[in-house]
Amino acid sequence: MSEPFTNENLLGTYLRERRTRLDPEAFGFSSERRRTAGLRREEVAQRANISPTWYTWLEQGRGGSPSADVLDRIARALMLTDLEREHLFLLGLGHPPEAHYKKDEGVTPRLQRVLDALDPSPALIRTATWDVVAWNRAVTVMLTDYGALPPEQRNILRSIFLDPRARALQYDWESVARFVLGAFKIDAARAGAAAEAEPLVDELCRLSPDFAAMWRDNDIQHHGERVKHIRHPVLGRLEFEYSAFAVDGRPDLSMVVYNPTTAADIDRIRALIGEPTAAPKPTTV
Known part of the structure; x- marks a missing residue:
């Protein structure tokens, strides 16, 4: 039976969805013997330099709210865009990330x-x-x-x-x-x-x-x-x-x-x- 989609687990649902879109070989991981597409939880944790157990708890909706630093590491590990990173912070902390100005010359x-x-x-x-x-x-x-x-x-x-x-x-x-x-x-x-x-x-x-x-x-x-x-x-x-x-x-x-x-x-x-x-x-x- 699938896990219920509850407000308490929106963060975990989003994290799972984002990591399943990534190609393991693009990050130097073997793609052999995988039951599901994308990166494994421990691979995301390795890229984010956080505990695999702590990352697993995040996906399972356990362990309390993550810190901004942890979310920032996960965002980089999952190669999130600025908009996706903002959504991650809204789910995890209830507010957007602190603004860091990034100068971008010119317009389209x-x-x-x-x-x-x-x-x-x-x-x-x-x-x-x-x-x-x-x-x-x-x-x-x-x-x-x-x-x-x-x-x-x-x-x-x-x-x-x-x-x-x-x-x-x-x-x-x-x-x-x-x-x-x-x-x-x-x-x-x-x-x-x-x-x-x-x-x-x-x-x-x-x-x-x-x-x-x-x-x-x-x-x-x-x-x-x-x-x-x-x-x-x-x-x-x-x-x-x-x-x-x-x-x-x-x-x-x-x-x-x-x-x-x-x-x-x-x-x-x-x-x-x-x-x-x-x-x-x-x-x-």
Whole structure:
């Protein structure tokens, strides 16, 4: 009779399912005389450098909750993806693993096509340390031409605090700067990227007295949605709805979209970036 599938044994069920998918020969184990597919329990324990008895208890739902270190070792032993590792921690401990930032340069062509499809709304993708790694045409014309900057200079905080042109775009620069800095602190902390952000913070503290003063203030603000006003050198005052979104499967990235609030502004931006304006909708009788 098969073992019942109970809430208490979800972790064991998941561990068994993952190890049966692995090829023993790929890990240097013989595939002869195996009654079931995949790795044996003792082989997983060997790869994870834990007691075979303790691993067996985990699969059987015995022995209490495992530590984060044990789950991390098992995740590596089973070659779990980041998403699978997170699921393992949710089953074993009831919460995701502690964030450890893993810098991953660039975006996929699919993500770039998403950005391009959002024109004439400026849209970009940033890392947890607010480096800009992808953007659309509207961003280049309306905000900053990131393509004209060296990759190491494509950072939103650098732009806000060190670029006079970026400062001139803002109607209330200090409010925007405080908002950006508070949101940056949240993103870096959530992603476990404090160490990666430290060189940028040190540099900006040296180069910008405004940054140094605001950094000491520890002002933290919610940054999911808000309205942003800019003073464009050609189009004048523009209003955008600002929204930030997580990128599925990429915890190191966020997508930011600035959506024009009026149809007139949309048409003006389209004209500036070289896109045809939208045709008027036919009237119905």
